[in-house]
Amino acid sequence: MNNDTLLDAQGLCVDFFTEEGIAHAVQNVSFSVKKGQTFALVGESGCGKSVTALSIMQLVPDPPGKIVAGQINFDGRNLVELSEKCMRAVRGNRIAMIFQEPMTSLNPVYTVGEQIVEAIQLHQKKSETEAWNLAVEVLRQVQIPDPAQRVIEYPHQMSGGMRQRVMIAMAISCKPQLLIADEPTTALDVTIQAQILDLLGELQQQNKMSILLITHDLGIVEERASEVAVMYASKIAEKSDCKSLFDKPLHPYTQGLLKSLPRVGFSGKRLHTISGVVPDPLHFPTGCKFHPRCPIGCTDKRCQTIEPQLRKVEGGREVACWYAPGYEKHDDPKL
């Protein structure tokens, strides 16, 4: 593990043991988050990005879910092997998480102050007064107007954007080194989304915090992340620095996604489409999981039978596609 790496996941596999069979929700996922930077996991619903986040927090619902292989190294420790007691000291303290739904992630019967104070006192030795003062202070940091009044209000008295700010305040109250943001703005309007993303950026600068950003919105990724992994059907299809990914996507799935986005300023008659649907994790196709939807792979024998693994190509990028440039350089002179 490098010195500037904060979190390093290696070969992570998560299975869900359901009545219909074993669903491989995350398969052999490896990535690392650098200190003070934003790493984005992007993909469509069901691709395994949220389960990856939950396994970092050791919150995969068990049963039916279980981390079956791999390790998650955080600050010299493997979180997968940590006891629940030790994990509790990490969770919410060193690694904090914010969720998509600001409406349901706050407890409606406690004031927001009580909820933030609880988080503070769980991890820090602070008197009641100190904790309340700190709660007001973090509310001020997330730019909530009149924090001394807001701290004694209930979640229902606040708008969606405000509640998400409260969630962020709670998450940063213990100055975590890593913030996992799982679709932090999906439930919000665009003008509020922009405010929240700006806020996260500012807090990241101030606190030198790393962010693992989980989203389906490629626009947000390009604007906010420095590195990105594109997930498809439980695996990473492509991993790269953000700029190169958007300049020149290597995996046909990423290429298709980028082409199929309607954009402001686009004036064509039809949108590009990726045919077919995301496969069901109980019945993944053989070979490359993208081959039934891939313009190259749907007719290629090798794509249909042998699954390509994530491999390094030039520029420090990684991709899992037989046809990506440089993928097979070593053993096939034709490519």
Add this chain to the structure above:
Amino acid sequence: MNTTISNNNGFLLKVDDLKTYFPVKKGLMRRTVGYIKAVDGVSFAIKPALTFGLVGESGCGKTTVARSILRLLPVTSGKVIFDNTDILAADKKQLKDIRRHISLIFQDPFGSLNPRMTIGSIIGEPLKVHKKITGKNLAEQVCLILSKVGLSPDAINRYPHEFSGGQRQRIGIARALILQPKFVICDEPVSALDVSIQSQILNLLKDLQDEFSLTYLFIAHDLAVVQFSCDVVAVMYMGRIVEHAPANELFNNPLHPYTVALMSAIPRIKDPNRQRQQRLKGEVPDIINQPAGCPFYPRCPYAKDSCLSDNPPLVPVPERPEHLVACRHI
């Protein structure tokens, strides 16, 4: 009802000064203490075979407009002229007749299909109700429409849970089109779908429009989707239209400060203007106690004292009669 000659000035649907207010009741006697002006004086007209877009953030009243058009809500005042008939003044029989020509596509492909009904009966029900078609004829028509929306005919005996989100949205579209309506209201038709599925549905809606010369009222919050799908766009804020223009004009030359801010708030891929982004402060204010003056005043970066005097009317921009803006400082 005379539907053959249209003297609606070439418009299929005309909405005139539509107001839908919801009473706010308080106290023991449930007295009305105020009104939520969900739709407050909205006017627009839609030409046949074109797509009219309504954009805005949540709570701005765009869905209420759609529901008011279909009279699914009690409307406070205004006119909705569809093919020479005022929907808001129509009697029961006329209303049923009109609703045959207008259909709805909903946002949530999971909540809008009855889980206990087969796809065949979901899609076929409008035919039974409006045209009294049953049996083999019904099945034939359902199969035909299924193939039009890109589903195989054997879906007819299956249930909604057997389909993915995108396929369910196709089923919803098939149900909306089975009566061959003239006018389709699409209420956030793709916002619940994944990116790769979204483009399939947007293309499908366009193809069907070309084939059946459909007129769409397209409600969405995603400006990129709106620009791709719509010919004319109206931007709503707090129950009012603040800007109304042909789609290309609006996206190349947004004038209202709210439209400008809305556009710069979208995270875009490869946006050369990212440095010039403009952020809106604050949130949409409480709609119950709306102060006098421009509703956008508290958040507007160009607000002046004169904005507080009255609510600016929606008027054409000089030399561009098709571009309407409700702002005094353009």
